[in-house]
Amino acid sequence: MNMIINETLRLYPPVSAMSRNVSRDVQLGKLIIPVNMEVMVPITALHHDPQLWGDDGHLFKAERFAEGIAKATKYNAAAFIPFSLGPRSCVGMGFAITETKTALSMILQRYIITLSPAHIHAPFPQPMVQPKHGLQVMLHSLQSDA
Numbered sequence: 016m017n018m019i020i021n022e023t024l025r026l027y028p029p030v031s032a033m034s035r036n037v038s039r040d041v042q043l044g045k046l047i048i049p050v051n052m053e054v055m056v057p058i059t060a061l062h063h064d065p066q067l068w069g070d071d072g073h074l075f076k077a078e079r080f081a082e083g084i085a086k087a088t089k090y091n092a093a094a095f096i097p098f099s100l101g102p103r104s105c106v107g108m109g110f111a112i113t114e115t116k117t118a119l120s121m122i123l124q125r126y127i128i129t130l131s132p133a134h135i136h137a138p139f140p141q142p143m144v145q146p147k148h149g150l151q152v153m154l155h156s157l158q159s160d161a
């Protein structure tokens with residue numbers, strides 16, 4: 016389940032970008048970023064970057080995370096940041112992941128989920144990333160009628 020959740024958070028990070036204010040002049044390679052400048056951290060773009068994730072980075076492949084986040088990111092902590100990074104990272108991360116696992120476990124014990132043919136894949140930031148046309152699924156009960 017960790018692999019599925021991580022790959023979902025990679026391809027569709029609910030917070031698609033965040034901003035930071037530069038507190039002092041810094042040099043990043045050839046780039047000089049002056050104090051007080053606002054910089055955007057484009058989380059979705061980072062999570063889709065072929066240099067970090069390969070040419071199949073746009074595909075849902077949960078097996079990337081089979082050996083954990085560190086291996087999947089080749090030990091680059093900034094390559095996968097759905098909950099941000101550092102001292103101002105998400106305080107609700109543990110809660111959000113536990114809640115997701117609890118909800119999924121409760122559903123999967125009772126149903127098999129398949130996508131409805133009517134579903135149109137259109138992730139959209141409004142401002143949190145969500146399916147633009149909703150997420151139509153079909154639930155097949157695992158309980159026999161007998």
Ligand code: HEM
Nearest residue numbers: 029030033034097098099102103104105106107108110111
């Ligand atoms: C999948 C669910 C969630 C995701 C992807 C997420 C992601 C993030 C991200 C990227 C940030 C940094 C934003 C920024 O610096 O601009 C953040 C901050 C924060 N999140 Fe979450 N979050 C999630 C759920 C939650 C939940 C459930 C709570 C509370 C119960 C929560 C509370 C917070 C708080 C308080 C901050 C601000 C932390 C600070 O500035 O020190 N988040 N979150």
